[in-house]
Amino acid sequence: MGAGNGPEAHNPIFQDPGEEKPGWNHWLLIAAAVVGDVPVGRTANDQPSAALVIDGKLIADEIRFRIAEQIRRMKDSVGKVPGLAVILVGDRRDSLTYVRNKVIACEDAGIKSLVTQFPQNCKQDDVIRALSTFNEDPSIHGILVQLPLPQHLNEEKILNALKLEKDVDGFHPLNMGNLAMRGREPLFIPCTPKGCIELLIRSSVEIMGKNAVVIGRSNIVGLPTSLLLQRHHATVTILHALTKNPEQITREADIVVTASGVPNLVRGNWLKPGAVVIDVGTFPVEDPSCENGYRLIGDVCYEEASKVASAITPVPGGVGPMTIAMLLSNTLDSAKRAYDFT
Ligand SMILES: NC(=O)C1=CN([C@@H]2O[C@H](COP(=O)(O)OP(=O)(O)OC[C@H]3O[C@@H](n4cnc5c(N)ncnc54)[C@H](OP(=O)(O)O)[C@@H]3O)[C@@H](O)[C@H]2O)C=CC1
Numbered sequence: 001m002g003a004g005n006g007p008e009a010h011n012p013i014f015q016d017p018g019e020e021k022p023g024w025n026h027w028l029l030i031a032a033a034v035v036g037d038v039p040v041g042r043t044a045n046d047q048p049s050a051a052l053v054i055d056g057k058l059i060a061d062e063i064r065f066r067i068a069e070q071i072r073r074m075k076d077s078v079g080k081v082p083g084l085a086v087i088l089v090g091d092r093r094d095s096l097t098y099v100r101n102k103v104i105a106c107e108d109a110g111i112k113s114l115v116t117q118f119p120q121n122c123k124q125d126d127v128i129r130a131l132s133t134f135n136e137d138p139s140i141h142g143i144l145v146q147l148p149l150p151q152h153l154n155e156e157k158i159l160n161a162l163k164l165e166k167d168v169d170g171f172h173p174l175n176m177g178n179l180a181m182r183g184r185e186p187l188f189i190p191c192t193p194k195g196c197i198e199l200l201i202r203s204s205v206e207i208m209g210k211n212a213v214v215i216g217r218s219n220i221v222g223l224p225t226s227l228l229l230q231r232h233h234a235t236v237t238i239l240h241a242l243t244k245n246p247e248q249i250t251r252e253a254d255i256v257v258t259a260s261g262v263p264n265l266v267r268g269n270w271l272k273p274g275a276v277v278i279d280v281g282t283f284p285v286e287d288p289s290c291e292n293g294y295r296l297i298g299d300v301c302y303e304e305a306s307k308v309a310s311a312i313t314p315v316p317g318g319v320g321p322m323t324i325a326m327l328l329s330n331t332l333d334s335a336k337r338a339y340d341f342t
């Protein structure tokens with residue numbers, strides 16, 4: 001299969017082994033079929049109760065298990081495994097942890113991974129040269145440039161140098177454009193937004209026709225999440241740092257996906273009773289008692305929100321593990337395309 005934009009090029013969020021490759025319409029039908037009118041965690045006539053905790057780690061583990069199965073099948077029939085290259089610049093502690101988690105997840109699934117690390121003060125040309133080498137390497141099916149990059153590097157130039165067919169993060173402008181346009185299909189859907197939608201669907205949350213609020217408008221999370229929710233027929237409102245009365249707008253939402261990076265921004269009184277809350281935020285704070293020397297705090301004041309919401313993702317253990325599972329899924333899809341393996 002070529003790298004076209006037709007429905008056949010679409011990579012489903014997750015696909016059963018041996019299942020026929022569905023296009024968006026099929027996918028939306030699945031989304032519609034699993035929903036009901038009663039919000040997750042509540043019965044029709046009961047009193048507000050503690051929210052259902054959406055266990056991202058468990059769901060991600062299931063997905064990773066299925067990916068590993070498919071990779072074993074690929075190895076048996078084609079004699080090849082998917083390959084992921086990661087480019088890491090500098091030594092930010094959180095980036096090192098995320099990259100390490102990605103490498104471990106690759107190993108577990110049977111994906112070959114290569115990490116190229118550059119010093120904080122490296123030259124842009126050196127990064128682009130490494131990228132170009134991976135672009136041309138047929139054993140590499142996915143390339144990821146860990147963000148953020150140091151200030152002196154031009155993120156746009158570097159991401160543009162990435163071969164579209166290997167852009168497993170889905171950050172390339174053409175992937176993003178295709179995600180935004182009706183009737184077009186991106187080659188890859190960005191991992192975190194894809195993980196958020198997958199969490200909603202697997203928790204039987206109806207998206208179609210619902211009011212969704214996305215807090216944050218970044219290229220890597222907020223924007224693609226809003227586009228993806230729209231594709232699933234939600235009515236989407238995007239909030240950002242300059243939005244007036246964010247709490248009032250958020251209170252109208254059936255689904256809140258928040259990715260601001262501001263710890264505890266979303267309080268209990270920002271939420272409509274029964275809302276579903278997906279917390280993407282991961283703000284590292286010093287904590288010597290933790291293995292990595294820091295712990296992560298989400299955008300949502302969990303204590304308060306879990307008393308009002310019908311379902312909520314924890315931090316950690318919510319969206320983070322799903323981001324990694326979706327990266328593996330995109331890398332597998334890319335290798336399948338390269339080897340024409342279904
Ligand atoms: N769990 C996971 O897998 C992942 C987690 N993350 C985490 O998600 C968070 C967001 O990441 P990213 O999108 O890259 O961050 P960015 O800093 O690029 O974007 C943050 C966005 O939030 C908006 N924002 C900031 N403050 C407020 C506020 N007070 N009210 C409303 N909106 C606000 C900003 O608005 P404006 O545009 O006006 O500046 C901006 O659009 C971070 O904590 C990051 O670590 C990111 C990727 C994956």
Ligand SMILES: Nc1nc(=O)c2c([nH]1)NC[C@@H]1CN(c3ccc(C(=O)N[C@@H](CCC(=O)O)C(=O)O)cc3)C=[N+]21
Nearest residue numbers: 097098101145146147148169282316317318320321323
């Ligand atoms: N090109 C690029 N692609 C990314 O996908 C990307 C990026 N750059 N830059 C930074 C953000 C952040 N991100 C996370 C991935 C996993 C966890 C994760 O696994 N979190 C675990 C805990 C991790 C820990 O042990 O600290 C959890 O939430 O349970 C978190 C955050 C991907 N990002």
